[in-house]
Amino acid sequence: MEISNDLTRRSAMKVAGAAAVAATALEGAPAVTKNSGDQVRFGIIGTGSRGAYLLKHLKGVDNGHCLAVCDIKQEALDLAASTIGTNPAKYKDYRELIARNDLDAVIVAVPLFMHFPVTKDALLAGKHVFCEKSLVFKPEQVGELRALSASRPKQVMQVGLQRRYSVFYQAVKSMIDKGLLGNVTHMYAQWNRNPGWKMKPMPNLADQKMANWRLYREYSGGMAAELASHQLDVAEWMFGGAPTEVIGMGGHDYHFDGRDINDNIQMIYKYPKKQKLMAMYASTTSHLSLFGSTRTEFGEIIMGDAGSVEITIGDDTHPVLATWYREPTPPPTITKAGEKSAKKVAGATMVSASGAKGVPILLDRDKVNIQQDSFVDRETKFARQWLYSKGVMMPEEPRNPVDTELESFFKNCKDGGTPLANLEVGLNDSISVMLTNLAVDEDRKVHWTEFDKLAKGKKA
Ligand SMILES: NC(=O)c1ccc[n+]([C@@H]2O[C@H](COP(=O)([O-])OP(=O)(O)OC[C@H]3O[C@@H](n4cnc5c(N)ncnc54)[C@H](O)[C@@H]3O)[C@@H](O)[C@H]2O)c1
Numbered sequence: 001m002e003i004s005n006d007l008t009r010r011s012a013m014k015v016a017g018a019a020a021v022a023a024t025a026l027e028g029a030p031a032v033t034k035n036s037g038d039q040v041r042f043g044i045i046g047t048g049s050r051g052a053y054l055l056k057h058l059k060g061v062d063n064g065h066c067l068a069v070c071d072i073k074q075e076a077l078d079l080a081a082s083t084i085g086t087n088p089a090k091y092k093d094y095r096e097l098i099a100r101n102d103l104d105a106v107i108v109a110v111p112l113f114m115h116f117p118v119t120k121d122a123l124l125a126g127k128h129v130f131c132e133k134s135l136v137f138k139p140e141q142v143g144e145l146r147a148l149s150a151s152r153p154k155q156v157m158q159v160g161l162q163r164r165y166s167v168f169y170q171a172v173k174s175m176i177d178k179g180l181l182g183n184v185t186h187m188y189a190q191w192n193r194n195p196g197w198k199m200k201p202m203p204n205l206a207d208q209k210m211a212n213w214r215l216y217r218e219y220s221g222g223m224a225a226e227l228a229s230h231q232l233d234v235a236e237w238m239f240g241g242a243p244t245e246v247i248g249m250g251g252h253d254y255h256f257d258g259r260d261i262n263d264n265i266q267m268i269y270k271y272p273k274k275q276k277l278m279a280m281y282a283s284t285t286s287h288l289s290l291f292g293s294t295r296t297e298f299g300e301i302i303m304g305d306a307g308s309v310e311i312t313i314g315d316d317t318h319p320v321l322a323t324w325y326r327e328p329t330p331p332p333t334i335t336k337a338g339e340k341s342a343k344k345v346a347g348a349t350m351v352s353a354s355g356a357k358g359v360p361i362l363l364d365r366d367k368v369n370i371q372q373d374s375f376v377d378r379e380t381k382f383a384r385q386w387l388y389s390k391g392v393m394m395p396e397e398p399r400n401p402v403d404t405e406l407e408s409f410f411k412n413c414k415d416g417g418t419p420l421a422n423l424e425v426g427l428n429d430s431i432s433v434m435l436t437n438l439a440v441d442e443d444r445k446v447h448w449t450e451f452d453k454l455a456k457g458k459k460a
Pocket residue numbers: 045046047048049050051070071072073076092093094109110111112114132133134160161162211225226
C-alpha cells in the first residue's frame with residue numbers, strides 16, 4: 001500500500017481502512033442494564049488516591065453495587081462513601097468488611113505491602129478479588145497466591161493493569177499479530193515526572209512512613225512497582241512472553257527528603273525472541289517526545305521492521321492516543337553473507353531523509369462500509385478520517401479503560417469468565433518488578449531463572 005507524506009483525502013482513507021481492520025471487533029463490551037439481580041455486591045478496601053478514583057468510575061458502572069468501604073483513615077472513608085453515594089457501611093478493619101456474607105467481591109487499593117494479606121484473606125473468605133497493581137510485593141507471595149487461587153477456581157482474580165482493557169492497546173496487539181508492524185524487535189517506554197512524588201511531612205516518622213509509603217522500601221517497590229509495572233505488562237503482552245534478563249542502573253540522586261527509594265531508574269530488558277525493551281523513569285523531567293510533544297510524562301513506542309506505534313494511556317482529561325508510523329519501504333533483506341540488497345538500501349537511504357508521517361489508528365466505528373453505511377454515514381466517516389489524517393481531530397477511546405476493566409471484572413464474577421488482566425498476568429508483572437529492583441540495586445544483569453531462588457525457603 002502506498003502512502004505519501006502529504007495524505008490526500010482518499011489515501012488517508014486507504015490507510016485508515018487498514019488500521020481499522022486491525023481493530024475489528026475490539027470495541028468495549030455492551031453496557032449491562034441496572035438491575036439489582038445482575039449486580040455484583042462489592043466492598044472496597046483502601047480508599048486513598050486510587051480507591052477514590054476507582055469509586056468515581058464505579059459510580060458509573062452499572063453491574064456492580066457498593067455495599068461497604070474500608071480505610072484506616074476516617075476522612076478517606078467519608079470521602080469514599082460520599083463519592084459512591086450508595087450509603088455503604090464503613091469499616092476501619094478490613095477483616096470486618098471481608099467477613100460480610102452479603103459481599104460477592106472485594107476491590108483492593110491499599111498500599112503495595114498490604115496487597116497480599118488483604119487479597120489472601122478476601123480469597124479465603126470466598127470473595128472475587130480485584131487487586132490493584134503491582135499484585136504482590138515479595139517473591140514468596142507469588143507461589144502462595146498462585147496456589148491459593150488455583151484451589152478456588154470459581155473465584156475471579158483480576159489485577160488493575162488497565163491498558164489490557166484499552167481498545168487502542170488491543171488494536172496494537174492485533175496489528176502485531178496480523179503482521180502490520182512486521183518483525184517487532186524493540187519497545188521504548190518512559191514515565192518521567194518532574195519533580196515526581198513529594199514527601200508529605202508528618203509529626204513522627206511512623207506516620208510519615210505510612211502517609212508516604214511509596215517512598216520507603218519497606219512498603220514499596222518504588223518506581224518499578226508504581227510506574228514501570230504498567231509498561232512491563234505492555235511489553236510482555238506485545239512481545240508475547242516474559243523477559244529473560246534485565247540490566248539496570250538507577251540511583252537516589254536528586255530528592256533528599258528522607259525517602260530511601262531510587263528517584264531514577266533506567267533498564268534494558270531482553271525477551272525470548274531477542275526483543276528489547278528500553279525503559280526510563282526520571283523525576284527531573286516530564287518531557288515526552290512522542291506525539292510531537294503534545295503530551296508529557298508517559299508513553300510507549302512499539303517498533304517493528306515494517307512499522308512502529310506510539311501509544312499512551314492518557315488520563316481522564318487526555319484520552320488514549322495511538323499513532324502508527326509505517327516504515328516507508330519494506331525492510332531490507334539480509335543476504336547469507338550479511339549484506340543488505342543494494343536496491344533496498346538505496347530506498348531506505350532515500351526515505352530516511354524524508355521521514356514517515358504517522359497516521360492515527362482507527363477503531364471499527366470509523367471504518368467505512370460501502371455496502372451498509374448510508375451516504376451520510378459514509379461521508380461523515382470519510383470526513384472524520386481526513387481530519388484525523390491532518391491532525392485536526394484524533395480518534396478517541398470509546399470509554400475510559402478503567403470503566404471497562406471494572407465492568408469486565410463484575411461480568412466475570414457473574415459469568416465465571418477469565419479476566420484479560422488475570423492472576424498470571426499480575427504475577428508475571430510483579431516478578432518483573434522485583435527482578436528490575438534487584439538488577440538496579442545490585443548493579444548487574446539479572447536472569448529470570450534466578451527468581452525461584454529468591455522465594456525458596458521463605459513463607460509468605
Ligand atoms: N492502576 C493504576 O493506574 C494505579 C494508579 C495509582 C495507584 N495504583 C495502586 O493503588 C494502590 C494504592 O495507591 P494509592 O495511590 O491510592 O495510595 P494512597 O496512599 O493514596 O491510598 C492507600 C489507602 O489505603 C489505606 N490503607 C492503608 N492500610 C490499610 C489497611 N490495612 N486497611 C485499610 N486501608 C488501608 C490508606 O489509609 C490510604 O487511604 C497501590 O498499590 C498503587 O500502586 C494503581
